[in-house]
Amino acid sequence: MTDARLAGLAARLPNLRLLTDPADLEHYGRDWTRRWTPAPLAIALPGELAEVQGIVRWANEHGVALVPSGGRTGLSGGAVAATGELVLSLERMNRVLGFDAVDRTLTVQAGMTLHAVHEAAKEHALIYPVDFAARGSCSIGGNIATNAGGIRVIRYGNTREWIAGLTVVAGNGELLRLNRGLIKNSSGYDLRQLMIGSEGTLGVVVEATLRLTDPPPPSQVMLLALPGMDALMEVFALFRSRLTLQAFEFFTDAALRHVLAHGAQRAIDGEHPYYVVTEFDADEASQDAVLAAFEQGVERGWINDGVIAQSEAQAAALWRLREGITESLAPHKPYKNDISLRISALPLFLQEIQALLGREYPHFDVVWFGHIGDGNLHINVLRPENLSEGDFIKQCEQVTKLLADTLQRHGGSISAEHGIGLVKRAYLGSTRSEAEIALMRGVKQAFDPKGLLNPGKLFV
Numbered sequence: 136m137t138d139a140r141l142a143g144l145a146a147r148l149p150n151l152r153l154l155t156d157p158a159d160l161e162h163y164g165r166d167w168t169r170r171w172t173p174a175p176l177a178i179a180l181p182g183e184l185a186e187v188q189g190i191v192r193w194a195n196e197h198g199v200a201l202v203p204s205g206g207r208t209g210l211s212g213g214a215v216a217a218t219g220e221l222v223l224s225l226e227r228m229n230r231v232l233g234f235d236a237v238d239r240t241l242t243v244q245a246g247m248t249l250h251a252v253h254e255a256a257k258e259h260a261l262i263y264p265v266d267f268a269a270r271g272s273c274s275i276g277g278n279i280a281t282n283a284g285g286i287r288v289i290r291y292g293n294t295r296e297w298i299a300g301l302t303v304v305a306g307n308g309e310l311l312r313l314n315r316g317l318i319k320n321s322s323g324y325d326l327r328q329l330m331i332g333s334e335g336t337l338g339v340v341v342e343a344t345l346r347l348t349d350p351p352p353p354s355q356v357m358l359l360a361l362p363g364m365d366a367l368m369e370v371f372a373l374f375r376s377r378l379t380l381q382a383f384e385f386f387t388d389a390a391l392r393h394v395l396a397h398g399a400q401r402a403i404d405g406e407h408p409y410y411v412v413t414e415f416d417a418d419e420a421s422q423d424a425v426l427a428a429f430e431q432g433v434e435r436g437w438i439n440d441g442v443i444a445q446s447e448a449q450a451a452a453l454w455r456l457r458e459g460i461t462e463s464l465a466p467h468k469p470y471k472n473d474i475s476l477r478i479s480a481l482p483l484f485l486q487e488i489q490a491l492l493g494r495e496y497p498h499f500d501v502v503w504f505g506h507i508g509d510g511n512l513h514i515n516v517l518r519p520e521n522l523s524e525g526d527f528i529k530q531c532e533q534v535t536k537l538l539a540d541t542l543q544r545h546g547g548s549i550s551a552e553h554g555i556g557l558v559k560r561a562y563l564g565s566t567r568s569e570a571e572i573a574l575m576r577g578v579k580q581a582f583d584p585k586g587l588l589n590p591g592k593l594f595v
């Protein structure tokens with residue numbers, strides 16, 4: 136260890152695991168964007184809260200920037216360390232700290248994977264309902280840092296709804312225990328909620344108290360094939376009015392092509408422009424309701440075809456068609472958009488945006504999918520092989536400016552659930568006013584006076 140500052144840190148925290156091997160710097164310095172070349176100073180893997188505090192205090196003394204790090208499955212560069220930062224990985228802090236049957240809360244360390252949280256809740260016959268495809272690798276701390284959404288938001292809301300308390304080390308090394316599991320707490324600013332979605336720029340989340348709930352009733356999973364985008368909104372309204380939806384997700388035939396090429400099985404014959412995977416509460420009434428909704432959709436020309444899963448394995452196969460998309464696109468290093476609109480604003484917005492993207496990306500493979508029931512679209516643009524990565528990103532950024540303007544006119548957001556990070560910081564002003572951004576900077580200054588926590592993320 137040649138860096139004197141690091142030697143000082145190691146001497147101060149003798150049990151702290153510190154990594155400086157090039158392979159480790161590479162591994163911990165990047166997230167799923169893979170756009171930036173990792174170049175962290177070192178990786179710190181604390182095993183306990185006191186070590187996290189010690190690291191943050193040391194960083195303040197030496198002016199070292201820190202990148203709080205979870206599973207690094209983020210898609211906005213929020214956990215990238217490319218300019219000599221110390222990566223503060225919560226990976227080793229991955230234990231359950233307690234379960235309270237009366238409060239129905241689970242207290243965990245931030246490094247637990249979402250999957251491990253699900254399993255821990257299951258042991259008490261309860262669920263932690265936030266869920267998405269990266270569950271096996273993403274950490275609960277990262278979910279909190281981005282206010283992660285996913286495939287059940289339509290039923291359960293975002294991560295924000297499920298956090299009863301947070302233990303955080305602020306940028307100045309201060310330990311904050313926020314909200315302490317209370318349901319009601321009308322005692323001033325809710326700093327817990329401020330921390331959720333702050334992308335590691337205000338504090339390092341070390342522990343979280345999660346609300347749990349009863350498992351949903353048995354459900355059914357259905358795949359629908361649709362003739363077009365207009366039909367998508369109609370079918371959503373139709374199904375929502377007849378069934379209790381747990382999920383309503385869409386993807387295009389382009390997405391299906393990639394996911395099939397990646398090993399998934401086709402479930403509906405023929406080619407159709409759009410598909411929906413929906414999951415809904417299943418009881419006797421829902422059997423009739425779903426058939427009636429389906430028939431009405433077919434009669435009106437909104438639905439081409441459909442299939443209902445008859446077993447858990449079939450349900451999983453249908454979900455794979457939707458959940459496998461990101462992985463199937465990854466080899467193309469797509470340029471990702473994660474946009475949000477009020478559902479009522481979607482039909483007009485979609486018309487405009489389809490025309491815009493058709494005009495601006497005439498030769499690119501553009502893959503649409505996402506959480507249409509939440510007004511959240513993921514538009515992935517794939518890089519043509521003959522275009523360099525730099526030129527490709529430059530072209531996409533030009534289009535993103537136009538997309539951001541359109542979003543602004545329709546009152547939408549440039550990031551629905553992935554966060555701003557490095558990727559979208561140039562467009563923050565299309566979603567947040569100057570006054571809001573000035574206040575956000577003031578908040579950052581209050582929590583992290585020296586600007587050491589995830590500098591360069593969120594703000595330009």
Ligand SMILES: O=C(O)CC[C@@H](O)C(=O)O
Nearest residue numbers: 268461471505513514515
């Ligand atoms: O890859 C993407 O653009 C979206 C990833 C994730 O948010 C999803 O909904 O599958």
Ligand SMILES: [Zn+2]
Nearest residue numbers: 285505513552
């Ligand atoms: Zn998503």
